[in-house]
Amino acid sequence: MLKLYQAPTAHAADQAVGRVSWDHHVNPGQDVVRSLASTFSLDIKTLQKQLSSSCRPLAMEYQGTTVITLAATKKNSPDAKRLFDMEYLTILVRDQQIATLGQDSNQSLHHLLNTFNSTGNHTSVHAVLFSILKVCARKFVEALSEINNKVEEIENGLKTSIQNKQIFHLIENNKNLNLLSSTLKSNLNILKKIQIRKKFYSDESSHALLTDAIIETEQAQSMAEIHNINLSNLMDAYSAAVENNLSLVVQYLSVYVIVAAVPMGLASIYGMNIPLPFQDEPYALATLAGIALIIATLLVVTLKVRRIL
DSSP states (O other): OOOEEEEEEEHHHHHHHHHEEEEEESOOOOHHHHHHHHHTTTHHHHHHHHTTTOOOEEEEEETTEEEEEEEEEOOOOTTTSSEEEEEEEEEETTTEEEEEEEOOHHHHHHHHHHHHHOOOOOOOHHHHHHHHHHHHHHHHHHHHHHHHHHHHHHHHHHHHHHOOHHHHHHHHHHHHHHHHHHHHHHHHHHHHHHHHHHGGGSSSHHHHHHHHHHEEEEEEEEHHHHHHHHHHHHHHHHHHHHHHHHHHHHHHHHHHHHHHHHHHHHHTTSSSSSTTTTTTTHHHHHHHHHHHHHHHHHHHHHHTTTTOO
């Protein structure tokens, strides 16, 4: 188990003045899970289920403890096919205590927790909770901006040369946007479910934080849908461009074959072992070459006039 940061533990005196305690755990081991289950009065199987790979976004109350699980973005290595994958962040809230458990480190939570520790005086557990939700929502907006920048980079490359590799990159980004869009929809449902329950916020500031988190999630979902539509249109446009380039190549090859057939036809006729006109003339070869050139030129002019070439 790797613990990223730990906020100062709230003692009885701190609890009396309403000071909030927040611990953040990354990939917690079984000992930590059992300890958290005891601290937050949770069934250990329920908590383990929320930390497994099969967990889903949810918000529920369990024996006085609020359990919230949301999907969060996880940035992959630069050489990975997809820029982002999903991980799940589980948040436990009871009285003035908050514990967050994740599968991987989240730099935005690092920053928020540093701010929490430096301030040192937090009287609203819901304000801290909704700040965490707002950070998760903002990370989706940042992820979508990165994906959009990557798509624009691929698009600029496609303007100079269309390659299969670039098309495959577009397909992977399309899959990534679909994943983000479906995840954001689930997160938005959870946030609205929290908003309905008035007990989650007791003052205007915490309510404003929750509203901001919902608005940012809605904006991120709209961005994901718009970027996905634009990317689909881009893929369709470049698929049409590839087909158009292929048809032009076939067209040019057909024209070259037709034009080249004239001198080849004359050469094949005069290559026969039978008597032919002008075959004994000293300038027969030059004459035939000139005739072939004239006919080929007329063919090219005719094709250009008809806009075939």
